[in-house]
Amino acid sequence: MSAAVLALLRTILLGILVLFLLPLASHALWWAMRGNGAGDGSAADWSSAGLLPAPRSATGAMVRVYAARVGRWRGIFAHHTWIVVKAAGAPRYTRYDVVGWGRPVRTDGWAADGRWFGNAPEPVLALDGPAAEVAIPAINAAVESYPHRAPGSYQAWPGPNSNTFAAHVLAHIPDSGVTLPPTALGKDWAPLGSFAGITPSRTGLRLSLAGYAGLTLGWVEGIEINLLGTVAGLDLRRPALKLPGWGRIGVPA
Template sequence: MKVKKSIASILLWMLILGFGLSIANSQATTASADGETRSWRTAPRHSAGIAPDPAQHTDTAIVQVYAAPTYGWRGVFAVHPWIIFKRKGETAFTRYDVVGWRAPDVVQRNYALPDGLWYGSQPALLVDHRGQDIDAMITDIEAAIASYPYASEYQSYPGPNSNTFLAHIGREVPALRLDLPANAIGKDYRPVTRPVGLSSSGTGLQASLWGLLGLTLGLEEGLELNILGLNFGIDLNSPGLRLPFIGRLGLDDTTVTGQAADK
C-alpha cells in the first residue's frame, strides 16, 4: 500500500512540475525580446534550421515529422504536428498539416515553412527517414492524406484535429514508425462506430471512445492510458514515461533511418 501511495505521489508531483514548466514555456514563447506580448500575427514563423537543405540532398528521398506546442495557452496541453517529404530528384519539400482556422479545407499543403516555428514555438523532430524505399513510403503517405476522413471537420478537443490527421497517416503507413507524444491530444480520437483498431503508429492496438477514454498497447507507444484526453503510460521501446503536458520524460525516441542515422 505504501509503495502504491509513493508511486502515486511521484506521478502527481511530476504532473504538477510538467504543468508548471509548460506554462513557463508558453509564456516565454508569447513574449518578444523586449518584453512585449506577441499576437499570432506577429509571432515568429521562421525556419528552425532543423530540416536538411533539399537542394543539397537532391538524390535523396526524405520524410520527416515535426511537432511543436500549439499557440498560446493551448500549448500548455497539446502539440501541433506536421509532415514534410521530398522524392528523389526533387529540390523542395512538400508539407502537410491540418489547420483548424482554414475550415472547411482543414488539410493544408505548404501552409508554412517545412521546419518553421509554429507561431513562436520551436518544433521537435519526431521522425527522419531517408534513402532507399522512401519514395514508396511517400506514395503511401500521399494515399493516406487523400483518404483522411475528416478533411472538412475540425475540433480542437477531443478531435478530430491536427493530431488526428497525423495519427491517421501513421496507421495507414506503419513503416513511418510514427510515435506521437502523450500530449498530442486528438491522436486517440476514434468515432463511436469504430472504437477499436490500430494504434497511431500502426504497430499496436487501441481501444478509444472519441479520444476521451481509452487504452493503447503498441511496439512504438508502449502502454498508454487515456483519461479525458490526458495520457499516462510507459514506453519500453525507448524507455521513458508518457505524461500529460510534458509529452515524454526519458530517452530520446526520435525515429531515424537511412542516411540521417549517419549525421
C-alpha cells in the first residue's frame, strides 16, 4: 500500500475520531452524569410540557414541529420529532407521529406538546395565522401520502422512522426555511436506489446510501456528513457546528 493511500486512510480515521467518536463519547458521559440513562417508558412523564395555550383560547391557525430526546441510552444521540396542527377555530390540536409498534402513523397518541420519555420538547418550526393556514392542507396531504405506513415498515435505524416521517412532512410545507436537528436520526434515510435527491428545503442536494452514509449540501440544511445515521457539519446560514450527540451548537436556529 502506497504512502499516499496510508496518509489518506489516517486522515479519514482522524476525521471520524474528531467529528464523530469524540462528540458522541463526551455526550454519552454528560448524559449519564445527568441520570438520563435510567428508567423506561412506563415510569416516564408523558404529560404536556406547557408549550401550547389551551386550544379554545388560541383561535388562529397554528403549526408546530417538535423534537424531544428519546428514552434511556438512545437519548445520547437521537431525537424523536412530530407534527402538531390546529386549524383556525378548531377546538383541539392534532398531533401526528410515527412509532415502531402497530401501525406506524399515529394521530393524537400523546399530548400535542407532551414530553417524550420525560424529555421536554423543543420547537423546530412555529407557524401562526395565515402562514399556518397555508401549510395545514399541505401537511395533512403529506401525512396521508407518507409511503412507509404499513405495519412492519418502521425501522428505528437507519430508517424509515419517526424522523423520516417528519422530514417527509417538512418537505411539503411551503418555504418553511427550517430543517430537523442533526440528532434527528433517520431524517436523511432514503430507500436503496434513491442515491441522490433534493433536500427537504429544496435549497440543495442530498446524497444518501440508504441512511448509512451520506452528504447534504443546502442553504437551509448547511453542510452535513452522515455516518451511520449520526451527523456532523456546519450551518452556514446561522453559523453553528453540528455534532453527533450534542446537536447544533451556535447561533440559535
